[in-house]
Amino acid sequence: MPPVPLPGRRRAETVEKLRRLLPRLERVSAGTSVLPFGLPALDAHLPQGGLVRGALHEIAPRASADTPAAFGLLAALLTLPALTSDRPVLLVGDIADHGRVYGHGLRGFGLDPSRLILVETKNDKQALWAMEEALRSRVPVAVAGTIDKLDLKTSQRLHLAAGDAGLPLLLLRPAKTAHASAAATRWRVGSAEAARDRFGLIARWRWKVSLERCRNGRPGEWLVEFDHGAHRFSLAAPLADPALSRGRYAPLVKRAG
Amino acid sequence: MNAAAEAEDLAIGDTLADARAKAGLLQVHAADPLADDAALRRLALWATRYTPAVALWGEESGADGLFLDITGASHLFGGEEKLLDDLAHRLARFGLPARLAIAETAGTAWALARFHPSPSVILPAGQESEALSPLPVAALRLLPETRTTLRRLGFKRIGALIDRPRAPFAARFEKELLRRLDQALGHAPEPLAPIVPPPVYHSLRYLLEPVFIQEAVVAIATRLMRDIVHALVRDGVGARSLRLALYRVDGKVKTIDIGLTRPTRSPDHVARLIDLKLDRMTETLDAGFGFEALGLAVTVAERMDARQTELSSLSEAAGDAGTTDERCAKLVDSLRQRLGPRCVRWLAPVASHLPERAETRCAEASSWPAPDEARPRPLLLFARAEPADNVTALVPEGPPRRFRWRSVMHGVARAQGPERIAGEWWRNTQAPTRDYYLVEDEAGRRFWLYREGLFGRETALPRWFVHGLFA
Numbered sequence: 001m002p003p004v005p006l007p008g009r010r011r012a013e014t015v016e017k018l019r020r021l022l023p024r025l026e027r028v029s030a031g032t033s034v035l036p037f038g039l040p041a042l043d044a045h046l047p048q049g050g051l052v053r054g055a056l057h058e059i060a061p062r063a064s065a066d067t068p069a070a071f072g073l074l075a076a077l078l079t080l081p082a083l084t085s086d087r088p089v090l091l092v093g094d095i096a097d098h099g100r101v102y103g104h105g106l107r108g109f110g111l112d113p114s115r116l117i118l119v120e121t122k123n124d125k126q127a128l129w130a131m132e133e134a135l136r137s138r139v140p141v142a143v144a145g146t147i148d149k150l151d152l153k154t155s156q157r158l159h160l161a162a163g164d165a166g167l168p169l170l171l172l173r174p175a176k177t178a179h180a181s182a183a184a185t186r187w188r189v190g191s192a193e194a195a196r197d198r199f200g201l202i203a204r205w206r207w208k209v210s211l212e213r214c215r216n217g218r219p220g221e222w223l224v225e226f227d228h229g230a231h232r233f234s235l236a237a238p239l240a241d242p243a244l245s246r247g248r249y250a251p252l253v254k255r256a257g
Numbered sequence: 258m259n260a261a262a263e264a265e266d267l268a269i270g271d272t273l274a275d276a277r278a279k280a281g282l283l284q285v286h287a288a289d290p291l292a293d294d295a296a297l298r299r300l301a302l303w304a305t306r307y308t309p310a311v312a313l314w315g316e317e318s319g320a321d322g323l324f325l326d327i328t329g330a331s332h333l334f335g336g337e338e339k340l341l342d343d344l345a346h347r348l349a350r351f352g353l354p355a356r357l358a359i360a361e362t363a364g365t366a367w368a369l370a371r372f373h374p375s376p377s378v379i380l381p382a383g384q385e386s387e388a389l390s391p392l393p394v395a396a397l398r399l400l401p402e403t404r405t406t407l408r409r410l411g412f413k414r415i416g417a418l419i420d421r422p423r424a425p426f427a428a429r430f431e432k433e434l435l436r437r438l439d440q441a442l443g444h445a446p447e448p449l450a451p452i453v454p455p456p457v458y459h460s461l462r463y464l465l466e467p468v469f470i471q472e473a474v475v476a477i478a479t480r481l482m483r484d485i486v487h488a489l490v491r492d493g494v495g496a497r498s499l500r501l502a503l504y505r506v507d508g509k510v511k512t513i514d515i516g517l518t519r520p521t522r523s524p525d526h527v528a529r530l531i532d533l534k535l536d537r538m539t540e541t542l543d544a545g546f547g548f549e550a551l552g553l554a555v556t557v558a559e560r561m562d563a564r565q566t567e568l569s570s571l572s573e574a575a576g577d578a579g580t581t582d583e584r585c586a587k588l589v590d591s592l593r594q595r596l597g598p599r600c601v602r603w604l605a606p607v608a609s610h611l612p613e614r615a616e617t618r619c620a621e622a623s624s625w626p627a628p629d630e631a632r633p634r635p636l637l638l639f640a641r642a643e644p645a646d647n648v649t650a651l652v653p654e655g656p657p658r659r660f661r662w663r664s665v666m667h668g669v670a671r672a673q674g675p676e677r678i679a680g681e682w683w684r685n686t687q688a689p690t691r692d693y694y695l696v697e698d699e700a701g702r703r704f705w706l707y708r709e710g711l712f713g714r715e716t717a718l719p720r721w722f723v724h725g726l727f728a
Contacts, residue, residue, distance in 0.1 A: 065700075066702070068702070069702070071637065073728075088585055099725060099726055100637065100639070102634060102635055102638035104612070105637070105725070108628040108629075108630075109636060114604075114625055117602075117603060118603065120596075122596075130595075133591060134588060134592070137591075139588045190701075191702040200671065206701070
């Protein structure tokens with residue numbers, strides 16, 4: 001269809017209309033349910049004020065050895081109050097090469113293992129099927145999984161399935177992940193020295209979390225702490241450890257404080 | 258003995274030399290009772306297309322035939338004659354010569370099948386004694402000794418035994434004789450041991466044309482389940498376990514078992530599970546020339562509240578079913594059906610001090626104790642602790658300063674511990690004590706390391722292991 005020339009006033013109206021339409025097409029709108037981190041610095045950075053619920057989110061470690069940290073962020077997200085209900089959480093696939101999910105550890109982390117359904121799959125095909133099936137049933141409150149290979153088409157499919165179900169799908173990806181994907185966000189997680197109390201015991205887990213890709217948003221980088229007792233995220237306080245206010249995290253930390 | 262052998266005048270019990278002399282050219286094969294038994298079992302399974310209660314003939318009955326309890330099943334074929342015709346026809350098509358008989362009691366049917374001149378007999382009820390009278394006493398399935406004694410005493414026909422005073426027989430013979438006689442006449446019960454326990458709820462459908470494709474099988478299975486649902490509702494139960502039998506045209510029977518986490522009466526749910534199972538079985542399920550009959554049986558039924566069904570039927574209409582638990586059970590069912598029953602599990606705590614024994618994966622959710630803040634546990638645990646070498650520690654019983662794991666050196670920045678976990682001495686007296694440390698390396702990665710053995714007391718050179726990884 002050839003473009004129709006519009007008079008000035010009509011043109012402004014049309015642009016306004018299109019502006020309203022665009023987020024709908026992109027499956028983001030004011031009414032979209034989000035999963036806030038509960039961390040103003042992060043939530044304000046994300047275009048919807050938190051993780052979009054009905055969407056695919058990827059979490060990848062910086063290096064393969066950081067996989068536990070990446071899994072930690074995933075587990076921490078699952079313990080957020082917004083996802084706490086009597087509905088189960090599905091974990092599809094196992095964390096290859098870095099041990100098996102340990103219930104007592106999850107319990108200590110604030111995630112009740114009796115809510116966690118473990119689905120073991122033999123290959124990615126089965127894992128994808130299981131995730132889609134779980135999303136379609138709308139039974140779990142969230143679906144988490146590990147996938148080795150994920151092409152653009154498959155990720156679009158998963159993203160749509162998550163969108164239709166209105167459930168978050170959190171994927172733990174291998175460190176090498178760099179492919180294009182339809183995921184709403186991709187997080188890179190690196191290990192960081194934990195926050196300790198005055199007795200030298202670990203008080204809060206701490207990770208270098210960077211937002212690598214974000215639909216309609218900007219990348220960013222934070223030093224995030226997670227208090228497993230309170231199920232709460234926070235930013236590393238600059239005063240708690242002077243070493244942190246130096247170096248690359250200093251400006252971000254200050255802005256948050 | 259088949260017709261060819263009879264024509265040559267051979268007899269069971271002949272020596273091989275006699276048989277050779279009579280028949281001339283003879284091929285000899287050793288008897289293979291195991292293969293015979295397996296073949297009979299296959300035939301019995303096939304015969305479940307007529308009735309779910311099929312029993313093999315035991316040792317005392319010759320172990321070469323089947324009992325079919327067709328009580329309440331014959332009308333499905335339009336009467337006993339038609340059933341017998343159908344059976345004879347199909348067996349003939351398999352190339353199996355058969356002798357068939359229908360009678361009120363298993364004993365009489367056996368006797369008629371063995372000794373009646375006609376190969377297919379239907380005896381109307383109440384005529385057992387007349388029918389049995391002319392038959393030889395061997396038709397009562399007696400032990401060889403009893404038979405010999407009876408022959409010596411001049412009793413050749415069963416008629417000579419019927420309506421005689423019982424006391425002399427009871428005194429003279431084992432209980433067996435009178436028991437067999439009573440069973441044949443229907444005065445005493447004869448329980449049959451069916452090859453598969455007959456299900457309480459069962460539905461069967463014969464097809465005019467054999468089906469090959471999965472969709473058709475699923476559609477028919479749905480109809481079968483609909484037939485069963487009425488009986489389930491009447492009895493207030495739901496199916497926990499189902500078996501779908503696919504009868505192939507060539508007489509092979511394929512069975513598909515379906516387990517459910519919660520009792521169900523929903524045909525759609527069952528159909529979906531069958532569909533998923535068939536998806537998984539595409540390689541192994543060989544339809545051959547197609548399936549000519551399908552049977553669905555509820556093998557385990559469990560109480561199901563009426564309220565529940567009303568709810569689920571209402572919400573099924575709305576496309577969304579029941580409570581969270583019910584929907585969760587449905588999801589678990591379908592995942593298990595496609596991925597395998599052991600692929601969907603929950604973590605369950607086990608009362609053990611040893612971290613690797615402290616939990617297991619089981620088929621149902623179980624409740625967890627509150628965590629112990631003083632004893633941190635890793636998110637990821639290795640099923641088998643991985644050895645760490647090149648470990649240096651300031652003091653032998655202190656935390657490590659440096660260790661190598663998976664060929665990478667890690668300098669320890671901070672260590673938390675130790676948490677001492679003694680071996681389970683009631684299991685294994687040799688198990689050394691472990692000292693666990695939560696160790697953070699210079700990059701901020703957190704490990705759960707332990708030293709095996711108490712320095713100086715249990716071992717001179719303790720070994721180190723990485724047992725888990727913290728977030």
